[in-house]
Amino acid sequence: MAQKKSNGRHSTKSNGKTHPGAGKGNTQLEKFFHDSLKDIYWAEKHLVKALGKMQKAATTNELKSAIEDHIGQTEGHVERLEQVFDLFGKKPQAKKCEAMEGLTKEGESMVEETEEGSMTRDAGIILAAQKVEHYEIATYGTLRQLAVTMGQDQIAEILSQTLEEEKQTDEGLTQIAEHNINWEAEQETVEEEQ
Ligand code: FE
Ligand code: FE
Numbered sequence: 001m002a003q004k005k006s007n008g009r010h011s012t013k014s015n016g017k018t019h020p021g022a023g024k025g026n027t028q029l030e031k032f033f034h035d036s037l038k039d040i041y042w043a044e045k046h047l048v049k050a051l052g053k054m055q056k057a058a059t060t061n062e063l064k065s066a067i068e069d070h071i072g073q074t075e076g077h078v079e080r081l082e083q084v085f086d087l088f089g090k091k092p093q094a095k096k097c098e099a100m101e102g103l104t105k106e107g108e109s110m111v112e113e114t115e116e117g118s119m120t121r122d123a124g125i126i127l128a129a130q131k132v133e134h135y136e137i138a139t140y141g142t143l144r145q146l147a148v149t150m151g152q153d154q155i156a157e158i159l160s161q162t163l164e165e166e167k168q169t170d171e172g173l174t175q176i177a178e179h180n181i182n183w184e185a186e187q188e189t190v191e192e193e194q
Pocket of ligand 1: 044073074077136162166
């Protein structure tokens with residue numbers, strides 16, 4: 001019996017369901033998925049730079065090293081997205097993500113508005129970084145689910161790996177904040193304005 005050759009790129013079956021339009025890039029969902037990939041690809045590339053700035057501005061070594069670890073992971077997220085584009089039969093392409101630009105600008109103003117060397121600055125950077133992680137968690141959670149729906153199991157698996165790292169980062173930041181930064185920030189007084 002002649003079997004249709006499959007390169008594994010365009011799985012058209014998942015959970016016993018068939019996906020007649022899948023893999024041809026011609027369903028509305030595929031177009032939406034592709035556009036969303038371009039968006040998060042821009043965001044991840046942008047984050048490599050933006051996290052670098054936050055890392056330099058941070059006060060404690062604990063926060064600096066947590067951000068540094070996540071910069072390494074973020075570079076991996078960029079590479080994973082390149083694999084996803086490839087599996088989806090598309091060239092990696094970035095499209096400016098206004099939301100991520102806004103979130104990282106907020107991170108920059110946290111730094112500008114807090115004193116260098118203060119714990120309050122770290123509390124602010126953690127808040128900004130967690131907003132970024134939550135945006136990523138929402139994005140990867142949705143894209144992973146859409147990949148499952150389209151029968152793109154390999155893509156779903158890759159997106160799950162990144163999703164897991166974003167969740168761990170978010171939890172790690174919460175722990176750093178709760179262990180001492182928030183408490184110490186609370187002890188910092190505002191210098192009286194002249
Ligand atoms: Fe990421
Ligand atoms: Fe992240």
